[in-house]
Amino acid sequence: MSEKKEQWLEDLIRLTEEDTEKKTEKQIKILEAATEIFAEKGYAATSTSEIAQKAGVAEGTIFRHYKTKKDLLLSIAGPIVIKLVAPFLLRDFAKTIDMPYERAEDFFRALAKDRFKFVRENMRIIKILIQEVPFQPELLEQVKSLASEIVFERLKRVVQHFQEQGQLVDAPPWRILRTGASVMIGMILVHVLLVPDFSIDEDEEIEYTVDLLMYGIAGRPR
DSSP states (O other): OOSSOOHHHHHHHHHHHHHSOOOOHHHHHHHHHHHHHHHHHOSTTOOHHHHHHHHTSOHHHHHHHOSSHHHHHHHHHHHIIIIIIHHHHHHHHHHHHHSOOSSHHHHHHHHHHHHHHHHHHTHHHHHHHHHHGGGOHHHHHHHHHHIIIIIIHHHHHHHHHHHHTTSSOSSOHHHHHHHHHHHHHHHHHIIIIISTTSOOOHHHHHHHHHHHHHHOTTOSOO
8 A cells, every 4th residue: 555645545544534523543544454355355355454564564453443344434434325326427517507508418418527536536435335335235225325315416407408398308407417427327337447458538528428329339310
């Protein structure tokens, strides 16, 4: 682990300290080691002895701060979901929505660029969320709440705006959002998480994906 803390680790430490006492140096090392190994191997395949070895502490030290391995996972993912991801989504979606886009495709293009940047800057935490949220009821409920209260309601208004202008089909907004999310998230996850070493022109990939989303595999009308 590097001596200089990465931004995601500094954010995690700051967020967890808001509701508890200041973290000791050993706790910080445990959080950093656990995040790295959870992201690499997954929660189930990670042992507390591995975390202790990577953090350079005794295994008993982990259990003095966290009762179980699951408590350690929740101490990492919980604050990120509630206090880091939520404000980030709210701030960036609000900024994107407030921009005076004339075309729906310009909105989707800006959204894709924002999400690419977000995933690249928070890759380790996102890997943990992808791996563990479906299997951890506490985290799953938090994500569902964020998706409905922050993401869906705001994006639904954007979809309705472009529907009123005749730029999007007259369909339930949730169906349009489901399709858009599938295409955008699929593009980002494949390139950033699944094949990160595959060289692409990011702007070109976004243009192609937005074009596919707006006009389908049949292409633009001639």
